[in-house]
Amino acid sequence: MPNLEHPAYPAAALLRLESLVPCRESQVSTLLSIFGERQHFSFPSIFIYGHTSSGKTYVIQTLLNTLQLPHVFVNCVEHFTSRLLLEEILIQLQNSSEPKQTSHVPCDTFNDFVRLFKQAIGAQDLQDQTLYVVLDRAEQLREMEANILPAFLRLQELTDRNVTVILLSEIVWEMFRPNTGCFEPFTLYFPDYSIGHLQKILSQNHPPEYSADFYAAYINILLGVFYMVCRDLKELQHLAALNFSKYCEPVVRGEAKERDTRKLWKNIEPHLKKAMQTVYLREISSSQWERLQRVEGEPGQLKGLSAHSHVELPYYSKFLLIAAYLASYNPVRTDKRFFLKHHGKIKKTNFMKKHEKTSNHLLGPKPFPLDRLLAILYSIVDNRVAPTANIFSQITSLVTLQLLSMVGNNDQLDGPRYKCTVSLDFIRSIAR
């Protein structure tokens, strides 16, 4: 493991930084060498990418904070329009030295932004240091105006100030590159944490009442269960905190010692498996899970979200939905055979039919016109159905409930077409 070394920063700060960013030392040292010293001009734009919770945001934040580098940190999801984004940068810039002074400056275009940005840098006395502008979730930039991303990439050049833009994203740079071409940023990849890394990071924050070894053993068991399905560090940490009290139970009751890993494992393993099926999938909420642990109840009595999948529908809505399903998954030419009383015999094309039957459900629902839906409805309902306004309004309400979906243009006169979006199981359950 390379120790962090840099002549420009005090060794104590570097040491603290190293302890805060376990398993990311190499990336940090690369970044440090790009940053250079405070007054050095750095690379104009840096693009950092890596999978969810591979520590991008955390590493950059701790790096900038511990070394006390001047920076602006903006989340692009939160500031969903370019105007909000630019204004937020300016506000943070103004407040960095004197908070509580929010003079609101409208900033509509990038041109304005560059002008105001220069002013702000001048006002904040930042000429002799590199300013870092961090744009988290940078993939959102692509959905803003076309000039925003290229302009941020060469902000240094446009403002003629010592500034570096850092883009953080979960997707690769190739997905960003605009058609018109742009300045290529320096790209840096944060690889996923390996299981060893996860073990190390998770064990770091052990609860004060228990020893580090005890907690590390717990984390080991936890990873054994969850590593297959989840590598999200945050989620794992959350799960670890949720289930730790259960793990400690035998120790608290005095039935086992902290060293009895086998006994503890026997106690916790089924519990964790249950957690994987419920809490992890958000079938039941974590607070409900905690309450369950406290009262020692059977989790069976608390039904998850998917247990309530049955939907009660009005009589005709049921038939409409069934008709829609039939229309979506049956080819048009079989309608005559299925829904007419005196149909002509269809030539035996058994081979063809079999082929179709397998593929229809794989192909997904096909759109059908309203007329066909109604025709099938009339033939599957026993008694006569009057085409009343209520029937038609039910079709629309099925669309708003997302059980049907409207296909194509919304011109009502043009014969609307629908698709049935529910599964066969759902249809089976309402057809009962």
Next chain:
Amino acid sequence: AILQGCFVFKPSPKKRKASRETVEYFREGNSDAEDSELRFATCQSLWKQVKLETEQIEEELNKQLFDNLVNFLMRSHSEFQEKTTEWTCRMKSREIPTAALVLGVNVTDHDLTFRSLSEVLQNNVTPYIALLQAKDCPGIKHLMQKLLGQLMNCYIDVDSSEEEECEQISPNRIRCSMASLISWYESVTKKTDSETPGKKRNSSRHWQSPPVVVIFKDMESFTTKVLQDFVVISSQHIHELPLVLIFGIATSPMIIHSLLPHSVSSLLCIELFQSLSCKDHLSTIIDKVLLTTQFPLKLSEKVLQVLINIFLYHDFSVQNFIKGFQLCIVEHFYSHPLSILCCQLEEAKKRVSSLSQNQCENIRRLPSFRRYVESQASEKQIALLTADSFLKETVQKLLEDLNVYHENYFPVLRCLHVFTSSLPKYPLGKQIRELHCACLENRVWETEEYESSLQLARMLNKSDLVTMLQKCVEILVSSPGKEFDKIVEKLKEFLTQFQKLEEACQERDESVSSQKELQKKTDLYHLQKTLLELKESRRSKKLTKFEVLRFEIVDYIDSLVRNYLVPADHKTLHEIVYFNTASVLREHLNAAPRIALHTALNNPYSYLKTEALRSDGGSISNKAPDICIVYKLHLECGRLINLVDWLEAFSTVVMAVEGPAADAASSDQVDDVIHARFIRAVSELELLGFIKPSKQKTDHVARLTWGGC
């Protein structure tokens, strides 16, 4: 637009203020405008009562759900406020507390539920509530705008002294970002903090930092992107802003998982809440509103059936059911001059004595009254038909009878329901409303279902019978009817008989065992013989005491039914309190636009009432409006219609009678006027959605409807 219904959110019902105009509606266009003002007043007061009652019922029904929700909201953020230093709390990622509120598919009712929910929350938990609707939030920007607007306005509502200050920031001018929301929240909570000593009322209702509740009214209609972004944004600020989300779900909670990916749903701490099913809701409403003597107006079997069918077949909406009932009330009082007597008994008696001569004639014209007169002795008949004062007296008596009938009817109906609802396969229906309809329709004891249910009742076991009898006693004791003392006594007697029977039964057990001992001694042949004898005797044997008693009970119930559950239309003067024009109701509530349109175009006489249009059976008259001619011609065509042929046919029809004289002058060329009329008619049809221009063939239009409806 014909192909498609318009849905579902009806404009809020117009406030029927007691202005002159509405009263005038009652008078106008009404052949017998007798006592219209009084009728209007009665109608209004009745509706007010009904409305109050239904609202109360709804409140009670929702209470459980709302209590749970309030508890959840109280709990959601208090945990974090209490123990922020603890290790587990530091380690756990902070999730946004979320209530998934499953309300059922009756979307029309949700509005009311949410309104009362936000009222409850405002009173108990927090003043900061935002209600969001999918149609207002096509993008995250609009959502934030709505959210900020509602939250900042709600602050004004709560604390009017701060009004001027807040109004300066109009929602258009503030930056719609989470940051401004947070700063607003901080300033607001700080203010209330500093004011707490002065304002005790506020602090007692809400604690120091009340949560901000965001309600998504129709989760299904929100786009995935908007929801995701909102959840992601707010999860980043959950430390500064105690946010709670409530998702209003119409279908099933699975929709959360289909709308939000795992990375987003893992930011939520979702708990499920389920409202009462709308069917139960309806049963309660029917039970409390229709099956009581509290409200004088009753619905006849057909009307009730129409309302229930609309509910079960079409919308599941309790609100619509109540609206339908409202329509019944209005229609009854509007169309029926004698409806002034449809009020509480004392008031009705008073009104009878002040009836006008015209109204007396109206009474005499009632079919049920005529039947009554015919059954009387001849002098009495003459008196009833000539002397108004005697008539009034009789009517008062009859109304009293009717009242007594109702007082007896409902408790006995409930008793019968106790019996029928526990029978296998429910021959008379599971719900009391089905039984009610069956009783109203005709004499229930003459139906096959009743016969079979009696058969089944005769096979009930003892414990069931006892519990049923006990239930019946309870029902009858709690009801106000005067004639029930005797019945209750009788039922209690049955119960004591059962007890006696139990004691006797034990004794008999002993005797049976002695018999067995006797049998043991005999040899095989004798045993066989005795067994055969035993069998014989059992077949012909008298019924056991229990069976006798059971028969007695069932017969007694049967007699009660025959006595008290006479269908209402056998009662004299039932027309006054029963609304029975189901056809009007059906026309209004279950409209068939396509059929109406077809009749209008196919048979214009039905709407225009011009004699000239009357004649035709199938032929096309040229006196009909142009659009009707065009429509009828187009019915004869296939999927694609040739415009030129259509025009030819049209001009032939129009010219046919207009003058054989002009025939000579007319050449192949179609008259310009006719051409113009044709084009206008065709474009009218296009506007109505029957045809549309087609690109498949030149000079052709495509039909959008099939058949003749």
